[in-house]
Amino acid sequence: MSHDELGGSEGPALGHDPFSQGDGTLPYLIRLRERSVRRIAQARAPASARAEPEPLPQDAPDLGPPVPELPSFDDRDESAGALDRLASWLLTGADEERLAQIAAPLGGRLYDDFGMSPRVARRALAVFKLIYKYWFRVSSSGHAAIPEKEGALLAANHGGLLPFDATMIVCDAILAARPPRLVRTVVDRWAGTLPFVNVFYARVGQVIGTRDNVRELLRLKQLVLVFPEGMAGIKKRAAERYVLQPFHLGFVEESLRHRVPIIPVAVVGADDQAPVLWDLQPLAKLLGLPFFPITPTFPLLGPLGLLPYPVHYEIAYGEPFRFYDEFPPESVEDPHAVRYMAEQVRRRIQEMVDERVLARRAKRR
């Protein structure tokens, strides 16, 4: 059967048609296979055994020096890395080892799916380690609650104007947990709209709080840090310090769906780092901000007034809640059950916070 019999006149450029018998496929496949075999043999041959290039004839024109090999991105970044050198100076061998353990799952990739770059995270850790050790003088306890490999949701109280509480928990999980774990903080969607901030957050491993992001992280057995109080936690006034605000419920639902424990985390110190005296809502609305705080130093000292006071931080990890042992995944459909579980977590964190705050007050007396 020829291609004319197939109605070839209806379309130009039909060429040889597959319906015809005795096509030329076989010789072509043989040629293709021979060529592949040749190529594989060439690639496997040692460099010395490969054919030397033809030498240039004696009277060849002077072509000048050979073109230097172009640098790759990594090389260029390496040569410009004043920050990398600073990080090398600030980080100890043990810190580097911990960072290497955290970067290992990436398998040499420069970025993970959420935009985390081990290189930027290393630079950031070098700086934040100073803040962790000398500015906030962080002391922490209860690291045994952090799983070695499995995923978990860390639920913490939120306070202070800038999210240094999250930063200190991330540093603590890298510097003090055994083995070190990278904590992925779930940040507000508003932070994703901020120029530079959104890039920095992503590069150091923080993620925007979308359901898909959280689900993917839990599927990858990562530690996900949530602040169930949300924005209400950081904009509460000085008079409400260390009083936990009502919790959002999404973290309980994700815990039930993915069968991961919820680890309560109490942070003491964050609420004292920048006490909010007043929230100037009309100005916040005008600027498109979630709130506009007035503190003893902001806006009096300008942007410098946003810097946290050098308060002593305490971080405590509590016994994990494993609600999925008692409640089936379908419980996410029951708002009363979910609210009950969230309330359990809130009460436990409040107790942990109160214990430490009272101990501090007793110490001062």
Place this chain on the structure above:
Amino acid sequence: MRRVLVTHVESAVGRRVVKALFHDPEVALVLALGTEAEPTYLAPYRGKVAYQRLDLAKARHLQSFWHSERFARARPDSVIHLPFAGDAPGERVPGGVPSLVSETRRLVEECVEKPGIERFVYLSSVFVYDPEPGNGNVVSEGQLLGFDGEGDPRVRAWIDADLVCQGELHGSGLVMTILRAATIVTEAGEFLNSPPLARRELAVGYDPMLSVISDRDVARALVLALHADRPGIYNIAGNEVFPRSQLWSGKRRLAGLPLPSPLGEALAFAERLFARGPAPGESFERYGIVPSPRLAHEALGFEPQYRIEVRSAGGRRRVDTVRCR
């Protein structure tokens, strides 16, 4: 044995699909449709591939081909439709992008009505999703589509065509599979299906993550979808994600303001800082989309096999696709 009709075979992905189908023992015949004269690359594949020049954008061309003797003899039972597979950023589509939507609509309607055609595989893009604020957010197939009336007309066309195919997901008797691909990288280092890379300027303070996939992996996914007979929507992406700045360098300019560069940058920064949201059509320049291919892995058995590396070459960025295994 499948008998497959493939559209837009002159595109980079179309070429890969035809080659993959040629080597697939489960495929008996490939009927390749293109708008231009027969591509030269088809010459060695004529044993199994027949080419038909056809402008799908013209209704009567499609009608006349659909009822022709040639089509009746070919008896295709599956269709792989790649309307946007050759869509390089900044390139004009002859007849305009909306013509690709109408051709998709017509083709789907014809396939639903034609008794012999059992399955339809459609290549869409992940840029049909509505991007959430953030440098790189993982999106699953359940994410809302970006119905932005003032957005990029190209993206609007992709969404329209995607919706046309979604309309036949259930109850039409056609096994409809929609694959939403990340930014496609060809062997020559070209980017396809990527609105963020259509503009050279970078938005100050933003550097969204872009997920990339090799054109060979896209072709593999299409062939897997053809054989899997699993109707649904699936994201497909490679293993690598890059910040946009690494794939396409550029500098933000403020049009119409002849200001010294640092001042222009500062103004652009202030503009972004206090703007409540991105300007129409700018979302993809600020916010990244990283599709989760988990469903494609589970349902179709898709695993990306090609690694993509970015290298600099004389100040310009070059993209290499490297075989992984």
